[in-house]
Amino acid sequence: MDPAIRLADISKTFFRDNDRKNGDEPEGIPVLKSVTLDIARGEFVSLQGTSGSGKSTLLHIIGLLDRPTSGAYHLLGDDTAALDDDHLSDLRNKNLGFVFQSFYLIPYATALENVVLPGLYSRRPQAELTARARTLLEQVGLADRMHFKPARLSGGQQQRVAMARAMLNNPDIILADEPTGQLDSTTSGEIIKLFRQVHESGTTIVLVTHDEHVAAQAQRIVRIHDGRVVEDKPTGA
Amino acid sequence: MGFGALWAYRLRSFFVVLGVAFGIASLTLIVTAVDGANRKAVEMVEMFGPDAALLFGGDFRKRAVGTRVLTLSMDDARRIENSLPGVKLVVPMRMKPGQTVKLGSRNYQDVQVVGATGDYAGAWNWPLAEGRDISDDDVAHGAKVALLGGTVVRELFGEDSPVGQVVFIANIPFQVVGTLVTRGASGGGHADVDNRVIVPLSTLMQRFNLDRKYFRAIRVKFLDAEHMDAHVENMRSLVRHQHHLTPEQDDDFTILTADEILKFLSMFKGGLALFLGITATIAILVGGFVLANLFSLSVSERSEEIGLKKALGAHRSAIMVQFLVEACGLTLMGGVLGLFMGLGLGQFLSRLDILTIQFSWKAFFLALAGSQAVGLVFGLKPAKQAADLDPIRALRGEG
Ligand SMILES: Nc1ncnc2c1ncn2[C@@H]1O[C@H](COP(=O)(O)OP(=O)(O)OP(=O)(O)O)[C@@H](O)[C@H]1O
Ligand SMILES: [Mg+2]
Numbered sequence: 083m084d085p086a087i088r089l090a091d092i093s094k095t096f097f098r099d100n101d102r103k104n105g106d107e108p109e110g111i112p113v114l115k116s117v118t119l120d121i122a123r124g125e126f127v128s129l130q131g132t133s134g135s136g137k138s139t140l141l142h143i144i145g146l147l148d149r150p151t152s153g154a155y156h157l158l159g160d161d162t163a164a165l166d167d168d169h170l171s172d173l174r175n176k177n178l179g180f181v182f183q184s185f186y187l188i189p190y191a192t193a194l195e196n197v198v199l200p201g202l203y204s205r206r207p208q209a210e211l212t213a214r215a216r217t218l219l220e221q222v223g224l225a226d227r228m229h230f231k232p233a234r235l236s237g238g239q240q241q242r243v244a245m246a247r248a249m250l251n252n253p254d255i256i257l258a259d260e261p262t263g264q265l266d267s268t269t270s271g272e273i274i275k276l277f278r279q280v281h282e283s284g285t286t287i288v289l290v291t292h293d294e295h296v297a298a299q300a301q302r303i304v305r306i307h308d309g310r311v312v313e314d315k316p317t318g319a
Numbered sequence: 320m321g322f323g324a325l326w327a328y329r330l331r332s333f334f335v336v337l338g339v340a341f342g343i344a345s346l347t348l349i350v351t352a353v354d355g356a357n358r359k360a361v362e363m364v365e366m367f368g369p370d371a372a373l374l375f376g377g378d379f380r381k382r383a384v385g386t387r388v389l390t391l392s393m394d395d396a397r398r399i400e401n402s403l404p405g406v407k408l409v410v411p412m413r414m415k416p417g418q419t420v421k422l423g424s425r426n427y428q429d430v431q432v433v434g435a436t437g438d439y440a441g442a443w444n445w446p447l448a449e450g451r452d453i454s455d456d457d458v459a460h461g462a463k464v465a466l467l468g469g470t471v472v473r474e475l476f477g478e479d480s481p482v483g484q485v486v487f488i489a490n491i492p493f494q495v496v497g498t499l500v501t502r503g504a505s506g507g508g509h510a511d512v513d514n515r516v517i518v519p520l521s522t523l524m525q526r527f528n529l530d531r532k533y534f535r536a537i538r539v540k541f542l543d544a545e546h547m548d549a550h551v552e553n554m555r556s557l558v559r560h561q562h563h564l565t566p567e568q569d570d571d572f573t574i575l576t577a578d579e580i581l582k583f584l585s586m587f588k589g590g591l592a593l594f595l596g597i598t599a600t601i602a603i604l605v606g607g608f609v610l611a612n613l614f615s616l617s618v619s620e621r622s623e624e625i626g627l628k629k630a631l632g633a634h635r636s637a638i639m640v641q642f643l644v645e646a647c648g649l650t651l652m653g654g655v656l657g658l659f660m661g662l663g664l665g666q667f668l669s670r671l672d673i674l675t676i677q678f679s680w681k682a683f684f685l686a687l688a689g690s691q692a693v694g695l696v697f698g699l700k701p702a703k704q705a706a707d708l709d710p711i712r713a714l715r716g717e718g
Contacts, residue, residue, distance in 0.1 A: 147630060147710050168634050175632020186627045186714060190327035200631040247631075 084159035086255055086286045087121040087144055092153035094139055094309075113139050114150070115309040121288065123254070126281045128297040129290045131306035137290045138259055140306065144288060145178055145257045146170045158254060175203050179248030179285075183260035185240040187232040187247075193219060194228040197246045204251055211250070218246035222276060238269035245276055255286040262296055274299050324624075325645055328617060335610045335646075336653040339693055342603030343657025343686045344664065349595040350682040351665050353588055358677055360584040364577040368444050370407075370544040372551055374399075374537040374558065375573040389533035390571045395561050396537050403557055405550055408540040410435070410442045413520060415527045420471055420516060421487040427474040431515040432488060434523035439466060440499070442540060448472075450482040450497025453519050461521040465493040469501030469513035488516060491526055547576055603689065606653065607697035614646060614701035618708075625705050626713025635706040642705050646698025647691055654690025658683065 095110035113136045121127050129137045142148040143155065146162060155162045158177060162170070174180075179200075187196045194215055201211035219228050222242040232240055241261060248256050258277070262270035274296055281287050291297050298317055305313035325332045367373075377388035393411065400409040413434040420427045437455035440447050448469070457464050465486065472481055481495045493516075501513050523529065541550050551574050558572055618625065625638060665676030 142711055145630070171629070171632050171634050174630060180630050182714070186623060188323075188624055188627070190323040195323075199628070203628075203632040203634070203637060251632075 083123065084156065085120045086123045086125070086158060087119070087288070088154075088156040089117055089119045089144070090154045090156075092117040092119075092140075092143065092150045092155060094136075094143065094148070095151045110151075113309050114143075116153070117306075117309070117311055119304065119311060119314075121286065123286055124281075124284055125302060126277070126287045126300045127289070127302045127304055128300035129288065129304050129306060130292070130297050133292075135306045136309045137306055141257055141259050141288065141290050145180060146174050171203070175200060176251055177254045179251070179253040179256040181241070181244050181248050181256065181258035181261045183263040185232070185237075185244050185264075187240055187243055189232055192229045192231055193224060193235065193243045196232070196243055197250055199247060200250050214250060215246065218249055219243070222246050236269075237265050238272060241265065241269075241273055242276065245273070245280070249280065249285075253285065255288065256280060258287070258289045260290055260292065262291065262293060267295075270296065324617075324621070325648060331613045331617065332649055335606070335613055335649045336656060338606030338609035339603070339650045339653025339690055340606070340657035340660055342599060342606040342693070343654045343690050344660035345595055345599035345602045346689050347658050347661025347682050347686050348665055348676075349592055349599055350685055351662065351676045351678060352595065352668075353592050354679050354681070355665075355669075355677040356584060356588045356591065360581055360588075363580055363584070365444070367577045367580060368540065369577050370542075370547070371538060371540045371577070372547070372554065373575040374539060374554065375575065376533065376535060376571070378570050378573055389535070390562065391534040391537055391558075392532055393534070395558060396534070398561055399537065399539060399554065399557060403539075403550075403554055405541045405543065405546065406539060407542045408438075408442050408538075410439075410538040410540075411520065411534045412536040412538055413523055413529055413534055415523065415529065418489055418516070420475065421490075422475045422484070425475055427471060429514070430471055430488075432523065432527065433515055433517050434520035435466075435517050436520050439517050442538065445502070446500050448498045448500045449480060450495070452497060453517060458519040458521050461525050462519055463491065463493045463522060463526075464496045464519065466497045466499055466517035467495055468499050468515040468517075469503065470511055471514065471516055472498050473501075486516075488518070489527065493518060547578065551576060603693055606650075607693045610646060610650065610693065611697040611700060614642065614698060615704060618642070618701050618705045621705075622708055622713040623716055625708050626710040626715075629708070629710040630714065638706040638708075639702045642702035643695060643698050646702070647694035650690040650694035650698075651687070653693075654686045657690070658686040661686070 092114055093112065093116055094114040095112045097110045117140060129140065131137050139148070143150050144157075146157070149163075157173060160173070162173075165173070187193075188199070191199075194212070197215040197218060198211050201214070216228065219225060222245055224239060224242055224246070227235060227239060232243070235243065241264075244261075248258075256277075261277075262273055265273060270293070277287055277289065278299060287300070289296070289300060297303050300317060302314070302316050304311055374391065376390040391411075396409050396411045400406060411434075415432045416429075418430050418432045420430050435453050436442075436458050438452055439445070440452050447466070450466075453464065453466060456462070465488065467475075467481055467486075475481070475486065476484075481498060484495050485492050486495060487493070499513070499515075499517070503511075503513060539554065541547070555570065555574060559570065562571055564571065628638060628641075661682070662676070662678060669676045
């Protein structure tokens with residue numbers, strides 16, 4: 083079977099807009115340098131590295147939010163270079179789930195409405211979506227907070243809503259960028275427990291983190307330094 | 320979730336609604352005013368009669384200061400009746416405005432008293448509501464009988480029948496023999512055509528101290544409406560001859576027909592539509608620009624939401640549709656509000672007798688279509704701007 087994620091010789095260089103305008107030879111900033119990485123289906127991998135090493139950039143490429151400057155990326159067997167924007171949107175919608183450091187919940191919508199959101203772009207019946215969202219909110223322990231708006235939820239609760247949202251469309255892969263970065267250690271532990279539960283149900287997880295304790299919960303740690311993979315080892319977890 | 324964002328940004332939404340509402344209000348006003356003017360024109364032609372001409376003393380097209388206005392005599396009227404071909408009826412018009420009509424202890428002031436020859440109803444296409452018309456006999460004897468207009472009946476008698484009762488006009492007793500149907504063409508105020516009392520011409524001239532020789536106007540009704548131009552030309556020659564005018568002299572009278580009233584009204588309508596059209600265009604453009612600017616601001620403020628939605632799988636088109644629907648939702652509210660504002664303002668102007676306003680479905684649909692067009696046209700740029708946002712930058716709040 084194809085791996086969930088196959089990155090072959092991926093590079094990413096950012097160009098400043100000014101360089102191009104001035105007609106100068108664009109002098110890009112290389113952020114990822116020839117990254118090659120396979121992640122199998124059902125794996126739980128954490129990406130580690132110092133600030134500025136390129137973790138988020140790599141995760142954005144994996145999440146189809148950005149395209150590499152060079153190299154090939156196959157997601158679930160599909161060559162992503164060949165796909166147009168609407169195709170990429172559909173893949174993000176059906177096959178990927180995102181969890182971000184700062185939650186990104188819609189402030190004027192309730193927890194339930196936030197969880198339903200990815201379903202609105204997938205043409206599933208509203209009743210089914212609502213039922214699924216309720217089940218997920220119960221699973222993450224927010225059965226009694228479904229109709230609260232984000233402002234009335236704690237950070238940990240907001241991140242649980244975001245996780246429920248990421249799971250709504252039963253994605254193959256969940257991508258998380260510092261999901262515990264804004265949480266204290268107790269709350270952070272609860273969120274990581276949730277990730278493990280999701281992983282046990284068969285979902286592939288790629289989690290970016292600074293935190294050694296959090297990283298240790300994964301099966302495999304990939305360490306990035308200055309845009310290159312410098313270490314790739316199983317944790318034995 | 321739906322229109323949650325519109326409520327979350329309600330102050331902004333309010334300004335958009337208001338801006339669009341002003342535009343649509345002006346648009347509504349135009350449509351209803353032009354419709355009203357059309358209806359009024361039809362009404363006036365019906366009232367005036369397509370087969371009639373009004374002959375006024377004095378040339379009020381190029382009226383020099385001090386020209387004589389009282390130039391039409393009883394003799395002119397008689398000559399027109401006897402010598403002009405195709406004439407059916409000639410009615411000299413005399414009136415005395417500002418009279419007080421009394422019933423018992425009740426007073427009603429500022430009534431127009433009009434002198435009539437026999438068959439007033441027939442001559443003016445003005446049916447009776449009750450009772451009988453002024454007869455030739457009444458005119459011959461200078462009888463103290465009167466026909467009351469609708470307003471006078473309502474003010475003095477309410478629901479009761481005035482026929483057979485006695486009213487005092489300028490302290491002279493008149494017996495009411497009939498009433499006219501209410502025409503109510505132009506609301507209240509001075510233009511109220513129903514605020515009148517009809518008495519025999521002879522009685523008016525004897526009792527109300529009027530100039531005995533001259534008339535302000537003569538109404539001439541022809542047998543057929545087809546050759547009005549020829550009739551008017553013939554009448555003009557006849558009256559010029561009667562008044563011994565040499566070819567160099569201007570007319571000392573004016574002939575007015577339904578056609579000319581229509582011409583004047585359509586000029587008035589054109590001016591009105593132009594003026595309100597410019598106002599409406601400016602107001603709608605202002606509303607549109609307010610919309611475009613506030614939505615642009617919204618897009619940058621809500622870049623996080625937009626980035627998130629794209630990350631979660633929204634297509635470009637879904638983001639565009641979302642913003643266009645929000646824009647059109649707001650302009651629809653603006654349109655409905657504007658429609659009511661326009662109709663309300665129209666009512667007010669109607670009351671003041673400045674315009675005649677008539678609600679029409681045309682106005683309703685134009686208001687709705689107009690508001691949606693504003694939403695689509697001015698919402699398009701911000702919606703595109705939103706759809707084009709790069710999800711990563713948007714999520715970082717770098718809209
Ligand atoms: N759009 C961009 N344009 C130019 N440079 C960028 C852009 N995005 C990221 N970079 C640069 O690329 C490098 C890697 O950034 P990235 O966000 O991937 O790091 P990171 O490993 O996630 O760091 P952190 O742990 O602080 O989140 C940084 O030096 C950053 O300044
Ligand atoms: Mg990062």
